[in-house]
Amino acid sequence: MxxxxxxxxxxxxxxxxxxxxxxxxxxxxxxxxxxxxxxxxxxxxxxxxxxxxxxxxxxxxxxxxxxxxxxxxxxxxxxxxxxxxxxxxxxxxxxxxxxxxxxxxxxxxxxxxxxxxxxxxxxxxxxxxxxxxxxxxxxxxxxxxxxxxxxxxxxxxxxxxxxxxxxxxxxxxxxxxxxxxxxxxxxxxxxxxxxxxxxxxxxxxxxxxxxxxxxxxxxxxxxxxxxxxxxxxxxxxxxxxxxxDYFEAWQNRRKALAKLYLEHLQHLKGIQVDSGILTEDHNAHLLAIQTGERDELRTFLDKEGIGTAIHYPLEVPAIPAFGGEREFPMAHKIAQNTLSLPLHPYLKEEEVRRVCVEVSRFFGA
Ligand SMILES: Cc1ncc(COP(=O)(O)O)c(C=O)c1O
Known part of the structure; x- marks a missing residue:
């Protein structure tokens, strides 16, 4: 492994x-x-x-x-x-x-x-x-x-x-x-x-x-x-x-890694990645992709030892404590389709490449 x-x-x-x-x-x-x-x-x-x-x-x-x-x-x-x-x-x-x-x-x-x-x-x-x-x-x-x-x-x-x-x-x-x-x-x-x-x-x-x-x-x-x-x-x-003191250097690193992700994933059929992550009005906090096969992809990556996160699994109005209403189809769709891939300044380039290889493999590319 x-x-x-x-x-x-x-x-x-x-x-x-x-x-x-x-x-x-x-x-x-x-x-x-x-x-x-x-x-x-x-x-x-x-x-x-x-x-x-x-x-x-x-x-x-x-x-x-x-x-x-x-x-x-x-x-x-x-x-x-x-x-x-x-x-x-x-x-x-x-x-x-x-x-x-x-x-x-x-x-x-x-x-x-x-x-x-x-x-x-x-x-x-x-x-x-x-x-x-x-x-x-x-x-x-x-x-x-x-x-x-x-x-x-x-x-x-x-x-x-x-x-x-x-x-x-x-x-x-x-x-x-x-x-x-x-x-x-x-x-x-x-x-x-x-x-x-x-x-x-x-x-x-x-x-x-x-x-x-x-x-x-x-x-x-x-x-x-x-x-x-x-x-x-x-x-x-x-x-x-x-x-x-380190923040600016970390931001540059995040952007460089996000660019690498984009190069590998942007044209992959089956997922959407926001290229806006590279512009100054995005701090590259999360690399959130969207795919209709989110849960399957997550399980696949998990088996390969790759951690992911979901931000967020339910739109807030659909959370029972907030009433449990499903009135926001776009928010609901994103909640169902979004998956955050690893992105932090201490991630190595080869690790990003490996995540991309596995994501591509999942989509048969
Ligand atoms: C969008 C958003 N709002 C508010 C908060 C709340 O911040 P904190 O966890 O420091 O209370 C967070 C962070 O968790 C957040 O991501």
Whole structure:
């Protein structure tokens, strides 16, 4: 049996960085600063520079970022929020958590919010649209912002999968009123635990977000509003400061590997691969292919020791906890047909070639 190719190998990546990461941990122990502090300030400054946004605020995770974004925009009971039918559950979950109504929107053939459909879903109760840059591919933000702002609707960007994606030179998460990032370990920039980031051009919203993540206080025991604890962990900020130095090189590597995948798979009958993965508005987070024989292909690759993943097996409205409705044929089709192949910066070219050989063999090519 050939050496297995797991879907993701976080251990390979961290072997290289082990000494730097351990040094950060040791420094943290020596300093004794375990909440807030220089590492958090440094990370926020670096994020603000990299993303070119005046306010970058570390927080506990991407789900909290989304929920707090809704809260500072004053969204709650009686309000409606438009959310794409295909996404990770967090995007819809948070709308329910603040007591507002989720209005699901059909997706386009890439799995992104279908902007043509959004206008039909707007009602007098619509307060916000959450656009999700699924797989790392950005929604057409210029078009979405125009539509939303003409109607006085707020836009929250779920950029959890899109750190490193830019549209016309402007980063994901910096187009809407508030941007929400996740540094979950499997993301292109991943912490060694949970972490997230909020971005906004608007200083008033930034002020409210900073209060919200810290029990409504800037100074201890001076609570300006009711918030909670959603601060970023200091150690995670320190680890992210190490990993941020490598991020650009990792992105280049992801793109090179994605190009190799495209060269081998693009013209194969039976599957679709989005060539847009090579453009700057895609951060090559996931190499998601679509095929009507998804489950059979997955089983075949599994037998060859090749790991794959499904993002996501059900469109959110069809999940029983969300009502179990099957009203979104495109979202449903993608959920049935999508398969993510291994793609990470520590994957070897020969491994990509082997995955491609096996995929081609499955399709009889
Ligand atoms: C599209 C999307 N939204 C939200 C999240 C939530 O981020 P987190 O896991 O950091 O809470 C994730 C990540 O898992 C995601 O992929």
């Amino acid at each position: 050939k050496k297995p190719i797991p879907f993701l190998e976080l251990t390979r990546m961290h072997e290289d960085l082990a000494e730097e990461l351990k040094a950060k941990f040791d420094q943290g122990l020596k300093k004794g600063v375990f909440s807030g502090g220089e590492e958090v300030a440094q990370l926020e400054n670096r994020m603000s520079n990299y993303l070119n946004v005046p306010n970058a605020i570390g927080c506990a995770n991407g789900t909290d970022a989304l929920e707090l974004a809704l809260r500072v925009l004053g969204i709650g009971a009686g309000d409606e929020v438009i959310v794409p039918a295909l996404t990770w559950v967090s995007t819809a979950e948070v709308v329910k958590m603040v007591g507002a109504k989720v209005v699901f929107c059909e997706v386009d053939h890439y799995g992104l919010l279908d902007i043509n459909q959004v206008a039909h879903l707007i009602s007098p109760h619509t307060k916000a649209i959450i656009s999700v840059h699924l797989y790392g591919k950005m929604v057409d933000m210029e078009r979405l912002m125009k539509l939303a702002k003409n109607q006085g609707i707020e836009v929250i960007e779920d950029a959890a999968q899109a750190f490193g994606a830019f549209q016309n030179g402007k980063s994901a998460g910096c187009w809407g009123d508030i941007g929400c990032f996740s540094f979950y370990p499997t993301k292109n920039l991943g912490a060694l635990g949970e972490a997230g980031l909020l971005t906004t051009q608007n200083d008033r919203l930034a002020y409210l977000l900073r209060l919200m993540i810290n029990h409504g206080q800037f100074q201890r025991d001076n609570h300006e509003l009711i918030g909670r604890n959603s601060r970023i962990d200091t150690l995670q900020a320190a680890f992210l400061n190490v990993k941020l």
